[in-house]
């Protein structure tokens with residue numbers, strides 16, 4: 251039997267992986283040396299650094315799976331040098347992050363009294379998340395500008411061209427050396443006065459010192475789900491940031507379960523086995539709502555599913571009560587995705603589906 255070691259907070263692991271081997275769960279960010287010594291399959295989330303130090307403690311390891319989109323916590327060079335198989339879960343929680351950003355944009359727009367059609371949103375990184383977000387904003391009539399030099403699609407612009415034009419700049423690039431501090435003092439200074447910066451990709455993408463200076467000067471506002479250092483983030487941001495959350499933008503029920511399911515499929519394929527069941531059967535039943543009017547529906551249902559302001563209040567209250575970043579992440583009440591909603595009116599249902607689909 252395969253020895254499978256999995257993060258204690260990954261959902262569905264017992265149901266899907268127990269039939270494939272002997273399952274052990276680990277708590278906290280890193281597994282213990284004793285657990286690693288036996289592991290043949292390791293299933294992690296973004297909080298576990300799979301680096302050379304971990305690999306030397308895991309001599310039996312053959313398969314590494316991360317139930318995440320980002321892979322910057324995996325030392326891929328070290329993993330491949332050891333000839334180990336690794337996989338992640340591209341796109342698994344992309345809808346959840348798009349929902350998160352849409353909630354931030356809509357609530358900021360209401361707060362600042364701007365009209366939706368007068369708003370210009372700049373998306374940096376137009377992959378799984380950025381393209382879903384772009385589609386949602388287009389359906390709502392918001393002007394969207396896109397920047398993604400590696401994709402180089404017609405109509406896309408450079409970051410330097412984008413900065414002075416947008417009311418909201420939202421970042422969706424991978425973490426790692428290639429994007430480290432891509433938003434620094436120069437980029438922030440080039441943004442419109444009073445603009446909103448949303449970072450829900452990786453903290454390293456924004457230069458924290460430059461961000462603090464920009465916010466202190468009152469030059470703009472920031473919504474942050476990720477931080478330069480986690481879990482010990484810079485507490486000055488609590489005063490300076492508009493809405494802050496503890497790296498939960500992707501924590502929807504669908505997104506988390508999809509991540510585990512994708513690793514299950516990958517391991518089955520490696521073992522030459524057929525996956526049992528279907529992903530759709532692993533989800534709770536969808537909520538049903540009756541709605542009328544697309545704009546009202548988007549606001550009401552959007553905030554019904556996920557309201558970033560509630561999560562900001564929950565995060566701040568938790569910190570005040572002495573709870574840590576990681577404790578709060580562990581107890582985060584998982585939410586549904588917009589796409590899980592079923593609409594009561596056919597016409598609005600079709601448009602909502604259009605908004606949430608990909």
Ligand SMILES: NC(=O)c1ccc[n+]([C@@H]2O[C@H](COP(=O)([O-])OP(=O)(O)OC[C@H]3O[C@@H](n4cnc5c(N)ncnc54)[C@H](O)[C@@H]3O)[C@@H](O)[C@H]2O)c1
Nearest residue numbers: 319320375376377378379398400422423424450451499500
């Ligand atoms: N906060 C969260 O909970 C959460 C959840 C999921 C993903 N993420 C982060 O979001 C990132 C993006 O996710 P995704 O699913 O859209 O990934 P993706 O790989 O589908 O898309 C990333 C896009 O960024 C582009 N890109 C790369 N370098 C760039 C650069 N210098 N300038 C502009 N564009 C660049 C790529 O060409 C690609 O199209 C992930 O890598 C992960 O770090 C965060």
Ligand SMILES: O=C(O)[C@H](O)[C@H](O)COP(=O)(O)O
Nearest residue numbers: 295296297318319320343500
């Ligand atoms: O890259 C990702 O998918 C996210 O950063 C991920 O959703 C964070 O969630 P966790 O790793 O804590 O499950």
